[in-house]
Amino acid sequence: MNLSKVDLNLFIVFDAIYTEANLTRAGQIVGITQPAVSNALARLRETFNDPLFVRTAQGMVPTPMAQNIIGSVRNALQLLRVSVQESRIFNPAQANKTFRISMTDLTEAVVLPLLFQRLRRLAPQVQIESFLSKRRETTKELAAGRLDFAVDLPLNTDAQVRHVKLMDDRYVCAMRQGHPLGKEKISIEKYLSQSHVQISSRRSGLGYVDLALGKMGLQRKIALRSQHYLMASTVIESTDMLMTAPERFARRHGLHYADLPVEVPAVETHLYWHESTDQDPANRWMREQIIEICQQVSRNEAKTA
Known part of the structure; x- marks a missing residue:
């Protein structure tokens, strides 16, 4: 007997028949017609190779097979109901996720x-x-x-x-405190004269600044290309290199920063x-x-x- 492909709705019908001992009332509980209940019962009988319920003057009486499996069926249906209910409720205080x-x-x-x-x-x-x-x-x-x-x-x-x-946020030109360019507005000429750190998660490709410079026919000198801002900030603090970074980052890490000499989109x-x-x-x-x-x-x- 292969239960892996059995429609779970059949077990809901099975439970209703067992409880009501009547196909019509079972259908009313489940919300389907009496013929649909009969069809479901026929499929269950074929699956289990057993009548499951026998019609008597007292109603639909379960066979020994039906009596043996009703406990497991009800436990499984209850577990399913609990799982569905829990999926609709999230209690952060008790959640282990x-x-x-x-x-x-x-x-x-x-x-x-x-x-x-x-x-x-x-x-x-x-x-x-x-x-x-x-x-x-x-x-x-x-x-x-x-x-x-x-x-x-x-x-x-x-x-x-x-x-x-x-x-x-906006991009700024970040540098170490005490940098020679820290006391003046940075011109495009002085910006391009310095070595730069570029942050990118890709192995190659241009950033916003490089695209903007490219439209002007200009190119900066990339001395270091890195994936991580936090690592790059330690390099900036000990060198005269410049780094284009979000203002929030420069401020949080105590870097001096100034306006970029080229317009780039906000981040x-x-x-x-x-x-x-x-x-x-x-x-x-x-x-x-x-x-x-x-x-x-x-x-x-x-x-x-």
Whole structure:
């Protein structure tokens, strides 16, 4: 007997017949017609190779086979009901769940400290796995459930991926305190005369600054290309190299910074999730925490600006 392909709805009908001992009343409970109940019973009889219920003057009487399996059937249906109910409710205080988030080291530094302050208070058993997913794979990872969220720049995403803007910032020219260019407005000539650190998760390709310079027929000298802002800041602090970075990062790490001599678009950070999890209580709760944290960061920065 192969139960792997049995329609679970048949067991709901089975339970109703066992309880009511009447096909018509069983159908009323389940919400189907009496012929549909008879059809379901016929399929169950074929599956188990047993009559399961025998019609008598007292109603549909279960056979020994039916009596043997009713306990397991009801336990399984109850487990299914509990699972469905739990999927509609998320209790952060009792939840033992891991959220997987793709984000850069720059976003980690802004979001994770404040997020874990909240988790310790509201959801002490919730865990976070943070790693950087390749941008071209973000949509696939979200759709497959291997990733719950991505925090990144605006992406060309599939229509099934939802997103909301978390924060925006502007790029500045960052340098060490006491840098020779720190006391003056940086001209394009002096900007190009210096060596630069470029931050990119890709092995090659141009950034916003390089694209803007390219339109002017200009090119800067890249001495170091790195994936990580936090590492690059330690290089900046001990050299005269320049780094184009978000103002928030330069300010948080005590770097001196000045306006760029070339116009580049503002940097936006968005939160991404798949539409299949849009109504999931756990996903929605975590989204709310991340959004509120970023709003808090923006408010605090506005007060100190």
